[in-house]
Amino acid sequence: MAGLTGHPVLEIGDKFEELQNNIINNNKNKEVIDKAGLVLKGEENSNNNNNNQGGERDMAPPTSNSLHRSGSRPQLDLSKAAIQGNSEERDPTILLPNQSDDISHFALDIGGSLIKLVYFSRHEGQSIDDKRKRTVKEISNGSRRSYPILGGRLHFVKFETSKLNECLDFISSKQLHNGRIDSHYWNSESPNKENAVIKATGGGAYKFADLFKERLGVSIDKEDEMDCLVAGANFLLKAIRHEAFTHMEGHKEFVQIDHNDLFPYLLVNVGSGVSMIKVDGDGKFQRVSGTNVGGGTYWGLGRLLTKCNSFDELLELSQRGDNRTIDMLVGDIYGGMDYSKIGLSASTIASSFGKAISDKKELEDHRPEDISLSLLRMISYNIGQISYLNALRFGLKRIFFGGFFIRGHAYTMDTISFAVHFWSQGQAQAMFLRHEGFLGALGAFMSYEKLGLDDLMVHQLVERFPMGAPYTGGKIHGPPLGNLNEKISWMEKFVLKGTEITAPVPMAPPGTTGLGGFEVPSSKGGTLRSDASALNVGVLHLVPTLEVFPLLANPKMYEPNTIDLSDHCELEYWFTVLSEHLPDLVDKAVASEGGTDDAKRRGDAFARAFSAHLARLMEEPAAYGKLGLANLLELREECLREFQFLDAYRSIKQRENEVSLAVLPDLLMELDRMDEEARLLTLIEGVLAANIFDWGSRACVDLYHKGTIIDIYRMSRNKMQRPWRVDDFDLFRERMLGSEGKKPRPHKRALLFVDNSGADVVLGMLPLARELLRRGTEVVLVANSLPALNDVTAMELPDIVAEAAKHCDILRRAAEAGGLLVDAMTNTLDGSKENCSSVPLMVVENGCGSPCIDLRQVSSELASAAKHADLIILEGMGRALHTNFNARFKCEALKLAMVKNQRLAEKLIKGEIYDCVCRYEPAS
Ligand SMILES: Nc1ncnc2c1ncn2[C@@H]1O[C@H](COP(=O)(O)OP(=O)(O)O)[C@@H](O)[C@H]1O
Ligand SMILES: CC(C)(COP(=O)(O)O)[C@@H](O)C(=O)NCCC(=O)O
Ligand SMILES: [Mn+2]
Structure with a gap:
């Protein structure tokens, strides 16, 4: 082990090298190179050729895209249960x-x-x-x-x-x-x-x-x-986290609704006509007013006056309109001056369409754009004003607007908000609903008895935004195209037609004068968003098995995302990162499906679909609800699944697992030669160093193309010098080993949230788990339910553990005690099965299919495992930094990660790329 100055894990590096040399020198074994994946260069090729090797199937059983983020509680037939x-x-x-x-x-x-x-x-x-x-x-x-x-x-x-x-x-x-x-x-x-x-x-x-x-x-x-309207609104306001939002001067902000403080409110449904309902509780309401000047009026009158063929066309026209040519403004009456004594600016509309009386112009002399805008302003403002008056009648502070007249249209919402704000002098607030027009239908749906829908909680609903619908071409669509081929064909058709699949043109925020006036929207001359995307309504997955992670110190205050994408700079940066990563991801995805023509076609469609999502969100970050980095990373995985890439990194994961498992016995031996204190440090270093194997990081992927696993591993180990950028290791060591001869009690149960396959889990987390087991702590490995990048899944872990257990008694006994090894372990080291008193090693799924974790929505299995846990170890950038870096827990927590992104390093820990985080927090 020449030149590797006693740093134990570096010897493993030699072992790698030895293995690699042996293999490379032996032509007969060429196939093994591919299989074991020791040479990372040119891996796409080997990936392509090797996709369906039997070993792969053994290590990574095929998974389903519909495994866990699903489930519902429709009416159950309990007869003969x-x-x-x-x-x-x-x-x-x-x-x-x-x-x-x-x-x-x-x-x-x-x-x-x-x-x-x-x-x-x-x-x-x-x-x-x-x-x-x-x-x-x-x-x-x-x-x-x-x-x-x-x-x-x-x-x-x-x-x-x-x-x-x-x-x-x-x-x-x-x-x-x-x-x-x-x-x-x-x-x-x-x-x-x-x-x-x-x-x-x-x-x-x-x-x-x-x-x-x-x-x-x-x-x-x-x-x-x-x-139905009331039932639908109450359900949405209680069950969907990002349902209600304010929209003022082009700025959209989601409102956190306190379930215990929802009533009373005024519900204004702006459909063809308008209903105003005072809502006091579930099923408790009174229709207090309404107006016949509503959505039907805008569309009907607008059609007559402009000859438009569709509602959207009419709305689109308004974006390029200037209502001053047709509305009579205060300034028109006051010779260009404000009427400031009563708070009216010169640009305030004094009389909608008022200029048409004095002009000698006929209808044809007016621009349809101006007419549409004037009409839109007239009707929206009027609705806002009447709503406010009714809110005032009953002392209501909150007004929720629904109905399809709103159509997610920024200018409509701004006008209504403006009216409410202006007349209430800021006392009342206009809020809008993402499912605006579906309140009645949802309410009717909920009226089916015993459906169980109204029992569902926020954490049991997951909204997804599949592609397809925006590309059906029509103005009113069905749901996203269900059939994959159909979906891809649509995309191809659009590409052929030269129509770029990008999000439609944004609407610039309109300016206000500050007084009663309201400037025209600054137009970009673009088209209105396609209908489906403007709906901002996804498919709602009902997942009754999801639970709030019980160890969160303060679930109400918990925010998983560390990076706030409402900062535009931040948004742009991460969008660029994800866009640049896309070609590499598509390569991997296509290779994972054998590189067939069908896979290529799907890969292409995936890239277009994901780019379209990105473009859409770049324009309107809040289109799908509040946007954090974790949502983006999850969206990418969902989008892959939508195009039936069930596990894009399947072969990479398998190869890295094999290589790492081959050197694990040596690592364990080296660890066992150390005293407790050196071992603990080496173990934590090992976790941090091995976290470099992350195929989601641009910097790391570049590294993999430049060197072999061993090069990278060595580089990573060299960076392990303490102090790390965030270094609470001494605290953690004291908790584990005690000080001044006092031995602290070991933890009862540790939850280890594992991250990547290969070295990360095999050489990093498993040895750490083994150490805890050896100290009498039960260990629960918490892994993804569905694949995401190269993260190890709960389904893959038992095989990995079984393989590792072949060389380690501690792991074997613990895995047996945890029920992980039933049939897999007939050929154990010594064949003995006598020891069942060992503390168990278990595996649970986390309920996610993302590199990040939102602890408000975890699997019931994890929630149940957490009840007895007194230590949580979160590993990796996604789970410990992008999300949960600021999370506080009821038990002790250790957050371990290598920062594989320069900007994140600067922002989060004022450090550099490849710096490490070892944050230990006692129970709060
Ligand atoms: N694609 C569309 N076609 C027709 N009207 C639309 C469309 N999109 C939005 N609208 C507006 O929505 C209104 C209907 O809203 P909705 O809530 O569905 O009410 P209703 O139940 O009365 O049909 C229409 O009068 C029109 O102003
Ligand atoms: C997706 C990831 C969070 C996965 O990291 P991990 O949890 O495996 O440590 C990370 O690779 C990431 O943030 N990637 C994007 C940033 C970049 O390419 O630099
Ligand atoms: Mn990962």
């Missing part, structure tokens, strides 16, 4: 033999202008060979929880009422009225078809009831429109 297995268990599995897998529901709100449809779809489940699930023993008190709950999603779709047939076609093509949505049921007859009843609200529920019976054979169960 029986406990499976041991009924003495605390939470035994319950079999529901009569529970149909494909219950689906949908509800309609058929308004004067638009039909809104909300439907539930079951997650298309796949059976997965999850060894962990079969073998792991229960974490809490020997019992294993079970959730006989189905996965599901809520979709939001709208159609023009005048095109009712499109809506009927949509329903029958999806077989929604038969309670079935899976394609293989398309032609099957539902037993209940004759008696099928669907919930609907809005006037069309009455008007079109016969047509529904005739065309679909279903009866309509009519729900009261006001009941």
Whole structure:
């Protein structure tokens, strides 16, 4: 081990080198080079060629994209329910033999202008060979929880009422009225078809009831429109974290609604007409006012005056309008002066369309743009003003605006906000809802009895923004194109047409004069956002199994993201990082699927889709809710899954696992030769050094292309000199080993949030886990439910642990005690199975498919494991820095990461790239 001055882990480096040389010198073993992945250069090729090697399947079983972020609680049929297995268990599995897998529901709100449809779809489940699930023993008190709950999603779709047939076609093509949505049921007859009843609200529920019976054979169960609006609004305000927002002078800000302080409020639904409802509680409300000057007025009058063909076209015109040519302003009357005594600026509209009387102009002499803007301002302002007066009547401070007239349109919202703010002198606040037009339909949907939807909590809902819908080309769309081929074809078609798939042009914030006046919107002359993207409504995944991580010190104050992307500079930087990383990611993704033409096509579509998301968010960062870096990183993973890249780094992970496992025994031997204190330091160093194997970091990927694993590992070790940039190691050592001869009690249970595959988990975290086990601490390895970059998943870990356990008694016994090794360990070192008293090593999934973790939404398995834990170790940049760096826990926490990004290093720890963080925090 020449020249490696006694630093134990560097000897491992030699071992690597030795292995590598042996292999390289031996032509017969050429294949092994590829398989073991010792040479990282040119790895795309080996990746391509090697994608489907058997070993890969062993190490990384195929995973499903629909594994965990799904699930729902539709009506359950509990008849003939029986406990499976041991009924003495605390939470035994319950079999529901009569529970149909494909219950689906949908509800309609058929308004004067638009039909809104909300439907539930079951997650298309796949059976997965999850060894962990079969073998792991229960974490809490020997019992294993079970959730006989189905996965599901809520979709939001709208159609023009005048095109009712499109809506009927949509329903029958999806077989929604038969309670079935899976394609293989398309032609099957539902037993209940004759008696099928669907919930609907809005006037069309009455008007079109016969047509529904005739065309679909279903009866309509009519729900009261006001009941539905209120139920929908209350649900959204309670269950969706980023539902309500303010919009003032072009600035959008999400409002955190306190569930206990929601009522009373004024709900203003601006549809064709306008309803104003004072809401005092669930089902407690009164319609206090309304106005017939609403969305229908704008669209109807606008169409007559401008000859526009669509609502969007009319709205788009307004963006280029100048209403001063047609509105009579205060300045027109006062000779260019303000009427400041009563607070009116010269630019305040004194009389909408007032100039048309004195002018000799005919309709044709006016620009349609100006007419549209004047009309929009007139109606929005009027609605804002009447709403305020009603809020004043009842002493209400908060006004929520819904209905599709709003259409997420910045200028409309600004005008309404302005009116409310101006007349209330800042006392009342206008807020808008992201699901603006779907309140009634959602309420109708919720009126299905025992659906369980209203029991769902914020943490059980995950909103996703799949691609497809924005590219269907029409103004009103169905949900995102379900069929992947269909989706890709659309994208290709657009590309062929030379239409760039970028987000539509932003609307510049309008300026105000400060007085009552309101300048024209500064126009960029662009088109309005395509309808679907302007909706800002995603697909709502209902996941009843998600829970708030119980060890968060203050869940209400918890904010996972460290990086605030509302800072535009920050946003631009991270967008560039992600865009630049895209080609490399696509290469890996395509290679992971065998590099076929189909994979290339999907890769291309993925790149376009993700770029479109980025462009969209760059324009309007709050389009999908409050945006943090973690959301962006998760969006990328979701987008990969959408294009069926289930594990882009599969072969890289497998190769790095193999290489690392090959040298693990030597590392363990070296560690065992050390005294406790040196060992603890070496272990922490080992975790930090091995965290460099991160395929999500641009800098690291560049490194991998320049050198072998050993080069990188060595470089990384050399950087390990203490003090680290954040260095609480002495505190941690004292807690672990004590001082002045006093031995502290060991931790009862440690949760180790692991990060990357390969060296990171095998040479970093596993040896640390082993040390804890040796000290009598139970260890729970917490890993991703779904793949993200090169992160190790909970499903892959048992095999890795089994492999490691072949060379280590401590790991073997602990893994056996934790139920990780049932059949895998027949050939152990000494074949002995006598020791079952060992503390267990377990694996749980975290409920995420992202390199970051939002501890407000973790798997129930993790939540249950956490109940007995007194130490949390968060590892890696995603889990310990981008998110959770500032999180406080009820138990001790150790945050370990290497900072693999220069800007983050400067910003977060005032340091340099490759600096390390070892932050130890006692229980708060
Ligand atoms: N694509 C569209 N087609 C027609 N109207 C639209 C469209 N997008 C937004 N709107 C506006 O939304 C209004 C309808 O809002 P909505 O909440 O659906 O009410 P309703 O239930 O009365 O149909 C229309 O009158 C129009 O002002
Ligand atoms: C995605 C990551 C958080 C993963 O890091 P890890 O958690 O594996 O340490 C990280 O690679 C990252 O922030 N990458 C983007 C920054 C960059 O390329 O520099
Ligand atoms: Mn990672």
